[in-house]
Amino acid sequence: MSRTLPIVDHLARRDAVLRMTEAESIAPDVPGPDDDRTMIMNMGPQHPSTHGVLRLMLELDGEEVVRSKPVIGYLHTGMEKTGEQLSYLQGGTNVTRMDYAAPLFNELAYSLAVEELLGIEVPERATWIRMLLTELNRISSHLLFLATNGMDIGAVSMMIYGWREREEVLRFFEKVTGLRMNHNFIRPGGVAADLTDGWRDDVQALLDMLPPRLEEYEILMTGQPIWRERLQGVGVISPEEAIALGASGPILRSTGIAWDLRRETPYLHYDQVEFDVIVGTYGDCFDRYAIRLNEIRESMRIVAQVMERMPAGDYRAQDKKVTPPPRARIDESMEALIHHFKIFTEGFKVPEGEVYVAVESPRGELGCYIVSDGSATPYRIHVRAPSFANLQTLPYLMQGGFLADGVAVISSVDPIMGEVDR
Amino acid sequence: MGVRDLPEHGLEGLDHNVLTGRIEDLVRWSRARSCWPATFGLACCAIEMMATGAAHYDMARFGMEVFRASPRQADLMIVAGRVSQKMAPVLRQIYDQMMEPKWVISMGVCASSGGMFNNYAIVQGVDQVVPVDVYAPGCPPGPETLLHAILTLHHEIETGELLRRRAESGGGAGIEIDQRDGQQAPLIIGRR
Amino acid sequence: MADTETPAADEADAPAARHEPEVLHGVPVTWSRTQRVAHPARTGLVELVATLHGEGYEQLVDLTAVDYLVHHGRTDLPADVVGERFEVVVNLLSHAGRARLRLRVQVPADDPVVPTLTGLHPAADAYEREVWDLFGIRFEGHPDPSRILLPEDWSGHPLRKDHAVGRVPVQFKGVAPSR
Numbered sequence: 030m031s032r033t034l035p036i037v038d039h040l041a042r043r044d045a046v047l048r049m050t051e052a053e054s055i056a057p058d059v060p061g062p063d064d065d066r067t068m069i070m071n072m073g074p075q076h077p078s079t080h081g082v083l084r085l086m087l088e089l090d091g092e093e094v095v096r097s098k099p100v101i102g103y104l105h106t107g108m109e110k111t112g113e114q115l116s117y118l119q120g121g122t123n124v125t126r127m128d129y130a131a132p133l134f135n136e137l138a139y140s141l142a143v144e145e146l147l148g149i150e151v152p153e154r155a156t157w158i159r160m161l162l163t164e165l166n167r168i169s170s171h172l173l174f175l176a177t178n179g180m181d182i183g184a185v186s187m188m189i190y191g192w193r194e195r196e197e198v199l200r201f202f203e204k205v206t207g208l209r210m211n212h213n214f215i216r217p218g219g220v221a222a223d224l225t226d227g228w229r230d231d232v233q234a235l236l237d238m239l240p241p242r243l244e245e246y247e248i249l250m251t252g253q254p255i256w257r258e259r260l261q262g263v264g265v266i267s268p269e270e271a272i273a274l275g276a277s278g279p280i281l282r283s284t285g286i287a288w289d290l291r292r293e294t295p296y297l298h299y300d301q302v303e304f305d306v307i308v309g310t311y312g313d314c315f316d317r318y319a320i321r322l323n324e325i326r327e328s329m330r331i332v333a334q335v336m337e338r339m340p341a342g343d344y345r346a347q348d349k350k351v352t353p354p355p356r357a358r359i360d361e362s363m364e365a366l367i368h369h370f371k372i373f374t375e376g377f378k379v380p381e382g383e384v385y386v387a388v389e390s391p392r393g394e395l396g397c398y399i400v401s402d403g404s405a406t407p408y409r410i411h412v413r414a415p416s417f418a419n420l421q422t423l424p425y426l427m428q429g430g431f432l433a434d435g436v437a438v439i440s441s442v443d444p445i446m447g448e449v450d451r
Numbered sequence: 452m453g454v455r456d457l458p459e460h461g462l463e464g465l466d467h468n469v470l471t472g473r474i475e476d477l478v479r480w481s482r483a484r485s486c487w488p489a490t491f492g493l494a495c496c497a498i499e500m501m502a503t504g505a506a507h508y509d510m511a512r513f514g515m516e517v518f519r520a521s522p523r524q525a526d527l528m529i530v531a532g533r534v535s536q537k538m539a540p541v542l543r544q545i546y547d548q549m550m551e552p553k554w555v556i557s558m559g560v561c562a563s564s565g566g567m568f569n570n571y572a573i574v575q576g577v578d579q580v581v582p583v584d585v586y587a588p589g590c591p592p593g594p595e596t597l598l599h600a601i602l603t604l605h606h607e608i609e610t611g612e613l614l615r616r617r618a619e620s621g622g623g624a625g626i627e628i629d630q631r632d633g634q635q636a637p638l639i640i641g642r643r
Numbered sequence: 644m645a646d647t648e649t650p651a652a653d654e655a656d657a658p659a660a661r662h663e664p665e666v667l668h669g670v671p672v673t674w675s676r677t678q679r680v681a682h683p684a685r686t687g688l689v690e691l692v693a694t695l696h697g698e699g700y701e702q703l704v705d706l707t708a709v710d711y712l713v714h715h716g717r718t719d720l721p722a723d724v725v726g727e728r729f730e731v732v733v734n735l736l737s738h739a740g741r742a743r744l745r746l747r748v749q750v751p752a753d754d755p756v757v758p759t760l761t762g763l764h765p766a767a768d769a770y771e772r773e774v775w776d777l778f779g780i781r782f783e784g785h786p787d788p789s790r791i792l793l794p795e796d797w798s799g800h801p802l803r804k805d806h807a808v809g810r811v812p813v814q815f816k817g818v819a820p821s822r
Contacts, residue, residue: 110801148676273765274766286738
């Protein structure tokens with residue numbers, strides 16, 4: 030007995046997913062689905078426009094995409110297995126490399142899950158620092174999207190402009206966290222170090238620099254007829270389809286559903302700052318582009334408010350069993366030395382239980398599910414990557430469009446293969 | 452007057468508008484200066500590779516901003532990121548499709564040795580699949596380190612050291628460089 | 644039928660303080676920190692998910708599995724649920740109710756089969772393939788039960804606890820940078 034729903038029937042009738050294994054696709058004697066008219070083409074995994082190592086098997090009728098199948102796994106790193114070997118303090122280095130365009134979000138989801146299991150409270154300043162850094166990371170991730178989206182559509186100069194702004198944000202990250210990417214800065218208990226002196230000036234410089242540059246992008250792309258022709262009406266998805274396929278983030282919002290975890294199930298202190306949730310109307314690639322462009326502006330608004338309200342205080346929980354002592358104290362106190370030693374060799378033990386915590390990453394709902402058995406390493410760690418679910422919308426977005434539209438569609442879905450394959 | 456006198460004397464001693472030089476030097480010089488990379492960005496290192504191609508670090512000044520999608524048109528494969536078991540055959544296939552002379556830079560620790568992922572899924576170093584000429588450490592190596600690797604490669608091509616090392620090892624040249632990121636003072640990279 | 648009402652985002656009244664066992668559509672419910680977890684049996688899974696879909700849990704956010712082979716013993720299962728080697732964990736989201744519900748389904752090691760949820764949630768398609776790939780749990784009725792992350796001809800299910808990490812022993816040599 031299989032119960033089904035209207036939306037499921039609708040998706041099945043659309044028949045957009047190519048059900049063919051890789052072995053079948055190369056076997057010469059297996060007939061194709063519609064042998065005379067269509068052909069099976071392979072795109073990727075090494076391809077300039079597939080945003081990493083995504084492979085697409087496309088069934089083409091001339092130039093039109095009839096069915097497609099995303100083949101993933103070319104970046105499978107066994108991170109969930111490795112995560113079981115690493116202590117909770119080391120876990121951040123592992124998860125941060127999943128969504129490598131927005132690494133601080135991975136760390137945030139992971140740290141929030143560990144803190145939920147530990148039952149510790151994170152100090153105010155740490156929470157606001159986390160908000161500051163993740164919103165800046167959202168800006169840098171969306172700039173990456175704008176750059177790659179522009180290049181895929183053909184506005185190659187956008188690639189250079191987007192990276193120009195991104196460099197400034199990464200410069201701030203390097204100053205505060207020590208690294209341009211994969212920071213391992215948001216850790217269970219707070220953040221790894223306090224903000225540097227003069228951070229307000231640096232952030233203000235960013236906030237002053239960005240708006241005129243965003244205006245440049247509007248001139249270069251938004252109003253431009255070719256851009257509109259390439260993106261409007263391309264890759265359309267309906268709200269019901271998006272929900273049924275597990276899509277979240279800009280894809281879901283482009284259909285008109287105002288679902289943003291920062292607003293609906295607030296974490297950190299998002300309920301204390303004012304920002305708008307950007308929503309589209311038509312569910313096409315242009316909407317997704319415009320949503321991300323305007324989310325940069327909303328993130329800047331949030332950053333400005335965080336700058337005003339940043340309290341003084343600790344940047345990490347003062348729980349000796351969890352957070353390492355400051356380096357200076359190790360010389361003075363034997364206890365501090367022992368705690369430092371235990372935390373970095375054994376790791377701190379986390380009470381038994383299982384939790385799932387989700388944050389709103391630039392790609393959608395990024396969740397972390399941790400099962401703890403009371404020891405110093407997670408028993409099971411699973412990251413719910415937004416791009417893994419978002420990629421399931423790809424066959425439905427590409428169906429009926431041309432191959433070049435397919436490139437625009439992949440770009441608007443903005444997958445990061447590191448988190449898809451883990 | 453020979454080509455080799457140019458850096459010192461400029462065009463002063465030029466007789467009859469004729470420059471002489473060895474074919475071998477000319478070939479090596481041109482190979483080093485127009486090295487076109489194949490797009491092989493896999494993971495986080497790919498983002499830093501794109502940053503190196505962008506305006507701030509600008510690989511174009513070294514003749515390298517044209518990332519060729521087709522391996523037939525590429526000289527250099529920068530393996531940027533972790534290579535999974537599923538990707539390894541693809542890597543070898545792209546390498547085989549490149550035309551001689553071809554060079555390989557292994558960018559980042561995951562490509563050089565498996566990095567922090569010593570498990571069932573990641574090939575522990577791409578030198579198990581393709582011969583590597585320069586290893587660039589870092590996780591990810593910043594644009595300065597990648598430029599250092601590229602300029603080292605260019606210099607070794609130009610002096611002929613790379614081919615000599617390859618002949619010696621039977622595989623790649625295996626030059627290891629150190630990481631040059633995050634420094635306050637002005638950097639000197641490459642071998643000049 | 645004693646079932647709890649649509650829960651709000653942050654419950655101020657401590658749910659863990661309730662002592663009477665909770666039931667949701669005939670399925671026992673526990674609380675894990677502040678999160679609600681239901682424990683359906685394999686046979687009742689599809690029915691429960693269908694009922695929940697009607698109640699607003701329209702999005703399947705995550706579907707994964709856990710291998711409890713070397714766990715010293717779970718203490719968070721309800722009294723009438725027997726812990727098996729595998730657990731399939733389903734995460735459902737209700738937009739209207741701003742609520743999440745987690746389902747934990749026990750799957751025995753000698754018969755690792757679970758009915759598919761793709762008939763109700765097409766989102767489960769890729770997730771169930773991943774669980775098959777990494778754990779070896781089969782989903783009956785899935786349209787394309789093939790490996791998704793590992794090569795198609797790979798043998799073994801890496802996330803099982805009796806599968807090794809696959810570490811290659813590394814000998815550290817003092818390497819002086821040559822440049």
